Amino acid sequence: MAEAGENRDQWLAMSEDELWRQCRHETCRGSGPGGQKRNKTESAVRVIHLPSGIAAEDDTSRSQHQNRLHALRKLRLEIALQVRRDGPPAVTGPAPGLKAEAFPRWVAAALDALAANGFRLADAAEQLGLSTSRFSKELAKHSAVWQVVNKERERLGLGQLRQ
Structure with a gap:
């Protein structure tokens, strides 16, 4: 996955069309609420990023x-x-909004800083130019990011962070 790390920032900066072309994509019937229309149409989309092998899907609409x-x-976000x-x-600096195009790039940089510093918050926060408390609050904004951080801290024998 070393090659993936070298290309990650390029993948995150690609336009939707460029990223789409690097993926295998499938459509299928969605599950959940929506009635007859949802059960008859293949509106769910699953994408598999071929260079990294990472997959994501959505059927909310x-x-x-x-x-x-x-x-x-x-x-x-999964790549990040x-x-x-x-x-x-x-x-x-601080994280952009959760829906901002730059959010996955910030998540990637934050997790890189944490990984480089043994998932010690204070050291990673300093590297990103943030206070420890601000960094902790930024990480807590997205549950998947928070879970990844706590899982890695637990794996390293560090205590879990509290929100």
């Missing part, structure tokens, strides 16, 4: 186009959560 956009957003890169963080 009855629109296949909307589900494609949502699946690509989820894929970007799973692929680490060595070196100084590509992004510093």
Whole structure:
């Protein structure tokens, strides 16, 4: 996965069309509420990023186009959560909003800083130019990010962070 780390920032910065072309995509019937229309149409979208092997899917809308956009957003976040890169963080400062295009890049940089510093919050926060408390609050904004951080801290024998 070393090669993936080298390419991760490029993948996160790609346009939706460029990222879509690097994926295998499937459509299927969605599950959950939505009635007869949902059960008859293949509006759910699953994307598998071929270079990294990371997958994401979405079936929240009855629109296949909307589900494609949502699946690509989820894929970007999964790439940020799973692929680490060595070196100084590509992004510093506070996190952008959860829906911002730059959010996955910030998550990737934050997790890189944490991994480089043994998942010690204070050291990673300093590397990103944030106070420890601000960094902790930024990480807590997204449950998947928070879970990854606590899982890694637990694996390293560190205490879990509290919200």
